[in-house]
Amino acid sequence: MxxxxxxxxxxxxxxxxxxxxxxxxxxxxxxxxxxxxxxxxxxxxxxxxxxxxxxxxxxxxxxxxxxxxxxxxxxxxxxxxxxxGAEPAGLLRVNLQPTLARHFVFPALPAFLARYPRLQLHVGEDDRLVDLVREGVDCVLRVGQLQDSSMVARRAAELEQLTVASPAYLDRHGTPSTLADLARHRAVHYVSTATGRPYPFEFVTGSGIELATPPGVVSVTGTEAYTAAAIAGLGLVQVPRYRIADQLAAGLLRPVLVDMPPPPIPVSVLYPRQRQLSARVRVFADWLVQLFRDS
Structure with missing residues (x-):
């Protein structure tokens, strides 16, 4: 050996x-x-x-x-x-944020694999922070602001967000027209798995970004549960538009406070900071960035 x-x-x-x-x-x-x-x-x-x-x-x-x-x-x-002169080959381990994977990545994967037929892809889905080195992951796709400076982070997109609620909820509680109105409303709290605390609502106003934390009785830690709770009439939520496009079209959710939208949420591709990036990671990261730009 x-x-x-x-x-x-x-x-x-x-x-x-x-x-x-x-x-x-x-x-x-x-x-x-x-x-x-x-x-x-x-x-x-x-x-x-x-x-x-x-x-x-x-x-x-x-x-x-x-x-x-x-x-x-x-x-x-x-x-x-x-x-x-070989094309990228071998096993590539990636970890994707679940809704981004299902909405953007998986529909386009056949074309990527046809372009690089010698690649094998192992895909994990997570919202949590992933230790790339410890878990043997080559590349991750994440939503939100990034804290880990030890990773190379490439911005792929900024996703429009909305504040929404179900028609049934708005019929019961009314439609908020100012941030002060939120004190009389309920929110579904999305809890950070890293801190155990709910994320505050964010609104872009003439004064900048203002935060609010409406009261609420339901907390979740997953994106699917977050949207489902809003559809069930349990309170206001803030979500990327792409994730609820079908629900908006079907009238299951309605936007509120549209003149004070949440700030766009960044999408980034991350991989370990290495002197020499492997061809497998490089072509996949380049493809992800281009995929979101085209979308």
Whole structure:
């Protein structure tokens, strides 16, 4: 077994935090992964991994070696591909915000895969923050303001948002015409899984962006539940227009406070900050950005 193969095994173990999962993905016996790490640690003269019955984690030396391995393997992959003139190939692991995936990405995926037939795509759907390195994810598509400066973030779109409620709710509570009216209304609270607190409503006014948190008795943590709660008449919500286009057309939801819309919500493509970006990630990220610009 050459050193690059040992590095590949080590990188996959760190990404998966598991010898067994790494072996399954690489389609090699688990004993091969164990022996490869033993040889690496012996040759380097240091322990790379802390092993317990529940998890595997890199040591301080292991974390430093992992970063170097990732760069070296990416360089090797890019160098060989450039000289072969090869098209992107292999497994690409991506994580997509669910409603964006269903509305924008999946309908266009057949054309992307026809263009790059040697790519294999593993798609996860999440609203939560994803640790790309720890979970072995190559690229994510997210909505909202971004906090993680360790990632490369490319702005793909800004989505128009609306404040809406069901006709039944508005018949019972009236239609708000000012921000002061919101104190007499109910909101469905969308709760951040990171902070455990509801997001405030935002309104673009002549004074800038103003925040409001109307009272409410229902809180949710998922986009589908958020829209369903509004349709059921449980309160006001703020959502991107694309997500409720069908419900608006069917009269299930009505916009309110249209002269004070929520600010547009950014959509970004994120991937790890690496000196040499793999061709797989590069073509997929470029395609996502262009897809949203065309849309």
């Amino acid at each position: 050459d050193r690059f193969h040992e590095m590949q095994i080590f990188v996959r173990i760190v990404a998966r935090r598991s010898f067994t999962q790494a072996a399954e993905e690489l389609m090699i016996p688990r004993a091969t992964t164990t022996n490869a790490i033993k040889r690496l640690e012996s040759r380097l003269g240091t322990r790379l991994l802390d092993r317990t019955t529940r998890a595997v984690a890199p040591t301080q030396d292991g974390a430093a070696y992992y970063e170097r391995c990732v760069r070296l393997l990416a360089d090797l992959d890019e160098a060989e591909g450039a000289f072969r």
